[in-house]
Amino acid sequence: MVRAFVLLAPGGPAGHAPCRVLYARTFGTPAGTAPGGPRQRLCRKEQLLVVARQVASQCQLLQSSLGCLSSPQLPQLPDELMSLQDAPGGLFQMPPGDPFPEGVTVVWLSVLALAFALVCEPQENLSLAEITLRRLAPRLLLSLRLLGPGADVLLRPDAADGLLDRLLPHGQMLFLNEHFLQAMDRDMGIKTYH
Amino acid sequence: MFTAAAESFLRQAREIQEEELRRFTARVSAVLQSPEPGPEAVDALQRLHLTVAATKYPRKLDGKFVELLQTVLCSPKSPEQIQVLCAAILREMSPCNDLILSCDEIQDTKLLSLVSSVLLAQGEVAAVGQRVVKVLERRLPEGQSARFLLPVLANVISLSPESLTEEQTNVVSKKLADWLRYASIQQGVAQPSGGFFSSPRTKQPAPITEVDGTVATDFFTVLSVAQHYTQDQWLNMQTFSMLRKWLLCYGGKELNTLNPGMDRCVTSMVPTTGTAGRLLPPRERLRDKAFEYCQRLIEQSNRRPLKKDDGDLQKACLIEAVTIMDIICKQDSSYVCRAVSFLKILHSRICGDATYARALLPIAQFFLNHSKLAAVDSDAIYKHLFTDIPAQLFHNPSLAFEFVQFCKDNSQLFTDSSSIFRQSFPNLFKFLAWNSPPLISEFVDLLPFLLDAGTTIEIFHLLLDLPCLTAALDIQAASLPASEKAGGDPAGKPATCLEAFRHPLYKSMFQYLLRTNNSSFAHSLVPLRQLLGALAGSPRVVQCAETVPVLLELFFRVVAEFADGSLINQLVVLLLQRSDQLYEIPAFKEDVYRVLGSQLAVLCSLRPALVVELSTEILEFSGAVSNIQSKEAIFTHMAWAVGEYLSVSYDKRCTVEQITRFFETLEAVLFEITQLRPQASTPSCAPRAISVLMATLTKLAARSQDLIPRVSMFLSKMRTFVQSPAATSVYCEEDLEEILIRATELMNLLKMPSVAQFVFTPPQASSRFQREVNDSLPLALRMVTQFLEPAPGSMPV
Numbered sequence: 001m002v003r004a005f006v007l008l009a010p011g012g013p014a015g016h017a018p019c020r021v022l023y024a025r026t027f028g029t030p031a032g033t034a035p036g037g038p039r040q041r042l043c044r045k046e047q048l049l050v051v052a053r054q055v056a057s058q059c060q061l062l063q064s065s066l067g068c069l070s071s072p073q074l075p076q077l078p079d080e081l082m083s084l085q086d087a088p089g090g091l092f093q094m095p096p097g098d099p100f101p102e103g104v105t106v107v108w109l110s111v112l113a114l115a116f117a118l119v120c121e122p123q124e125n126l127s128l129a130e131i132t133l134r135r136l137a138p139r140l141l142l143s144l145r146l147l148g149p150g151a152d153v154l155l156r157p158d159a160a161d162g163l164l165d166r167l168l169p170h171g172q173m174l175f176l177n178e179h180f181l182q183a184m185d186r187d188m189g190i191k192t193y194h
Numbered sequence: 195m196f197t198a199a200a201e202s203f204l205r206q207a208r209e210i211q212e213e214e215l216r217r218f219t220a221r222v223s224a225v226l227q228s229p230e231p232g233p234e235a236v237d238a239l240q241r242l243h244l245t246v247a248a249t250k251y252p253r254k255l256d257g258k259f260v261e262l263l264q265t266v267l268c269s270p271k272s273p274e275q276i277q278v279l280c281a282a283i284l285r286e287m288s289p290c291n292d293l294i295l296s297c298d299e300i301q302d303t304k305l306l307s308l309v310s311s312v313l314l315a316q317g318e319v320a321a322v323g324q325r326v327v328k329v330l331e332r333r334l335p336e337g338q339s340a341r342f343l344l345p346v347l348a349n350v351i352s353l354s355p356e357s358l359t360e361e362q363t364n365v366v367s368k369k370l371a372d373w374l375r376y377a378s379i380q381q382g383v384a385q386p387s388g389g390f391f392s393s394p395r396t397k398q399p400a401p402i403t404e405v406d407g408t409v410a411t412d413f414f415t416v417l418s419v420a421q422h423y424t425q426d427q428w429l430n431m432q433t434f435s436m437l438r439k440w441l442l443c444y445g446g447k448e449l450n451t452l453n454p455g456m457d458r459c460v461t462s463m464v465p466t467t468g469t470a471g472r473l474l475p476p477r478e479r480l481r482d483k484a485f486e487y488c489q490r491l492i493e494q495s496n497r498r499p500l501k502k503d504d505g506d507l508q509k510a511c512l513i514e515a516v517t518i519m520d521i522i523c524k525q526d527s528s529y530v531c532r533a534v535s536f537l538k539i540l541h542s543r544i545c546g547d548a549t550y551a552r553a554l555l556p557i558a559q560f561f562l563n564h565s566k567l568a569a570v571d572s573d574a575i576y577k578h579l580f581t582d583i584p585a586q587l588f589h590n591p592s593l594a595f596e597f598v599q600f601c602k603d604n605s606q607l608f609t610d611s612s613s614i615f616r617q618s619f620p621n622l623f624k625f626l627a628w629n630s631p632p633l634i635s636e637f638v639d640l641l642p643f644l645l646d647a648g649t650t651i652e653i654f655h656l657l658l659d660l661p662c663l664t665a666a667l668d669i670q671a672a673s674l675p676a677s678e679k680a681g682g683d684p685a686g687k688p689a690t691c692l693e694a695f696r697h698p699l700y701k702s703m704f705q706y707l708l709r710t711n712n713s714s715f716a717h718s719l720v721p722l723r724q725l726l727g728a729l730a731g732s733p734r735v736v737q738c739a740e741t742v743p744v745l746l747e748l749f750f751r752v753v754a755e756f757a758d759g760s761l762i763n764q765l766v767v768l769l770l771q772r773s774d775q776l777y778e779i780p781a782f783k784e785d786v787y788r789v790l791g792s793q794l795a796v797l798c799s800l801r802p803a804l805v806v807e808l809s810t811e812i813l814e815f816s817g818a819v820s821n822i823q824s825k826e827a828i829f830t831h832m833a834w835a836v837g838e839y840l841s842v843s844y845d846k847r848c849t850v851e852q853i854t855r856f857f858e859t860l861e862a863v864l865f866e867i868t869q870l871r872p873q874a875s876t877p878s879c880a881p882r883a884i885s886v887l888m889a890t891l892t893k894l895a896a897r898s899q900d901l902i903p904r905v906s907m908f909l910s911k912m913r914t915f916v917q918s919p920a921a922t923s924v925y926c927e928e929d930l931e932e933i934l935i936r937a938t939e940l941m942n943l944l945k946m947p948s949v950a951q952f953v954f955t956p957p958q959a960s961s962r963f964q965r966e967v968n969d970s971l972p973l974a975l976r977m978v979t980q981f982l983e984p985a986p987g988s989m990p991v
């Protein structure tokens with residue numbers, strides 16, 4: 001199961017723009033989490049920020065090792081789903097206690113100045129997690145116009161929620177072959193050119 | 195990216211004051227309660243969500259308003275978008291005291307799923323679990339689908355498996371088994387669009403196909419293709435997606451029906467589907483269907499998909515299927531024999547295909563878990579996995595990560611020094627060399643399992659040469675297009691690193707660096723290291739170099755626990771040798787010297803006698819003045835160790851001659867670096883080195899009192915040195931003052947030789963005491979100084 005999904009802007013190297021969480025969704029509060037309203041909520045937000053910062057750092061390190069120059073800007077907003085087969089990404093572990101009570105594995109993907117991350121339980125099918133991310137990301141990019149100058153990501157949580165509810169319902173990753181995926185896209189009204 | 199617009203909205207949302215928020219929620223309230231909430235309501239809720247989400251501290255919303263949100267959420271008349279937004283706001287606020295939400299009355303499965311997301315965020319796991327099972331138990335009304343509830347169930351059991359009773363899990367297991375095995379094998383039909391041109395006849399549903407286009411001849415699975423899917427086919431996909439979790443939670447809690455003590459597979463040939471007419475209990479039946487499903491998936495993964503992306507899913511399915519089979523076999527060992535033969539065939543099918551490499555890991559894990567029971571020899575599988583895969587696929591970051599996780603999960607395999615796992619550690623480090631940032635913490639966990647008396651020396655060299663390995667891997671990858679002509683002129687020097695790769699002079703060195711098994715190398719790697727200097731600036735090499743100090747510290751910490759005297763001596767000699775033979779990256783060398791220096795002190799404290807036993811090597815190192823500048827950290831700690839441990843109380847073989855020899859060597863070095871008229875060749879060095887040298891000379895003199903006059907005279911000259919233009923131009927005032935104070939204290943101490951002897955040669959009581967003495971030396975010196983030159987009123991009591 002996926003514990004959380006995070007969409008972030010990694011920002012620049014240390015000293016430049018800070019890392020920001022643009023949208024995040026956790027799937028349920030584990031039983032046995034210390035109760036206590038504001039504290040619990042704050043803890044949740046802090047945990048997600050820690051994940052985001054780690055992703056940003058890994059992303060910057062990978063990009064520097066690949067010799068990537070600063071991300072080129074797309075000439076215009078894409079109006080169909082991008083293929084993210086070559087987008088840089090990675091996996092890393094976060095040990096128990098830092099920041100979640102149990103250890104987690106984070107799977108991440110970066111697209112231009114954005115990054116997407118899935119926080120997975122241990123022993124999860126990481127191949128499926130990567131596939132899920134590579135499907136979520138282009139649909140979110142399209143639906144929330146993430147590469148444009150607007151702020152849809154902040155103002156339209158329902159669009160993000162809708163996508164997550166189909167492709168990652170309650171944190172459950174789905175074994176969708178291309179035809180299942182097409183059927184789902186049809187349901188969501190997403191035009192894809194297969 | 196974080197756009198200017200987003201920045202502005204976020205700031206506004208954070209700055210909204212309570213009063214303004216109150217007015218806003220009143221407006222939202224009014225809009226929501228209007229007969230047909232439209233785009234204005236949507237817009238308002240979206241802004242409210244941002245306001246609530248934007249701050250770290252929770253926003254206080256009026257209790258009545260929160261109730262309204264819940265009412266709107268649960269009302270079937272509300273438009274879907276508004277329901278989704280209400281749920282999002284409630285989740286964002288959780289945990290929330292004003293939540294009165296209950297899922298008990300909700301019939302619509304989609305809405306139930308949405309409401310559950312709020313309740314689960316609130317922590318109401320048991321209530322949700324109970325409701326979902328209750329709905330699944332009964333026949334669903336027309337138009338409702340259970341497919342929205344399975345993910346909720348999966349979330350419930352992963353948050354809190356105790357939420358369901360055994361009876362409930364049996365009911366669900368029964369349904370899961372049916373959904374898994376008996377989904378329709380006909381494609382669904384598209385909703386008729388109506389319209390003038392649509393055909394009045396309903397089309398005949400076509401059969402499902404495989405991913406390669408052939409018509410399917412067996413039951414439906416997630417790898418079955420249809421243009422439109424039926425409800426039960428969606429359920430099939432959902433069921434498989436949560437199957438592993440379900441089996442892990444509830445598959446294994448009862449006794450194995452076959453004899454649990456059996457150690458051969460013979461009796462398991464009895465079919466487990468039970469005799470005719472008798473249906474298996476739900477748990478066993480689900481296991482049976484699941485096993486069958488996994489077998490079918492594995493067969494289906496052999497097909498060449500028409501759509502390229504389906505290939506990725508095939509591999510993910512393969513991994514999942516093998517993992518589930520592993521779980522099933524753990525829960526019921528009667529499946530082992532069937533699984534073993536099946537998976538052996540699978541392994542031989544995919545082991546040559548690099549794109550299937552990740553699937554080799556769960557297969558290997560299966561054999562590790564079960565091959566003893568099946569009396570099967572799986573060494574060939576492990577050998578291929580550990581010898582070939584890292585060497586060929588180190589550059590695949592996902593494989594690298596999963597491979598290292600596999601090693602960590604099976605760390606007990608590495609303790610046997612004769613096993614293939616242990617022998618292939620040079621191969622494992624290729625993963626780290628290439629993918630340093632994500633794997634360094636994994637290797638910190640793994641390294642202790644690789645270290646023992648037999649591997650220490652080789653791993654020491656390997657760690658110091660890790661950045662070279664990165665460079666070599668880079669060159670190896672670049673050399674793979676075989677059109678490269680062999681080596682250039684063998685008599686001449688290679689012009690590039692790439693040429694060097696095949697050059698006879700360098701070939702064996704490359705081969706050693708890139709070896710797959712542990713072994714030693716008779717020759718030096720110095721020429722190769724120099725050659726690879728060309729790549730020292732490459733980002734990957736630099737990232738790898740940054741991991742080395744961490745691993746080195748850990749290395750020494752672990753080795754200290756088991757190393758005997760001979761190994762410690764070996765390490766110290768190598769440490770001094772290798773300090774000259776490091777990859778040429780300045781920051782890397784600096785960090786490595788720092789670690790080696792402090793660890794040298796630790797090794798000497800573990801085995802003080804080594805100062806005497808290795809006196810030749812130590813004298814050679816300490817006598818080279820260039821070392822004090824280029825390797826200050828190592829030199830300083832070495833000098834300190836000499837002062838501390840070169841004494842009869844640590845080793846009876848320590849003679850006056852030896853003390854004198856060390857004294858003269860260090861005195862010469864100190865003289866060289868504190869000249870009043872330095873030459874261009876005189877090295878400059880850190881003030882700390884000067885202090886340590888002075889202290890060491892004093893300590894040695896305290897033990898061999900003939901030397902006292904020499905030291906005292908030297909120390910008295912320090913005042914002149916400190917005031918000389920040579921010193922003032924190089925060192926800052928505080929440092930020079932510190933040197934002078936130290937010199938004075940030491941001189942004063944030597945005026946009382948017996949006190950000096952006591953202070954500098956403590957009885958060998960315990961190592962803790964030795965450490966304390968070292969820490970308290972400055973304090974002791976100051977006390978003695980005060981005693982000898984009391985300032986008025988400062989007489990110690």
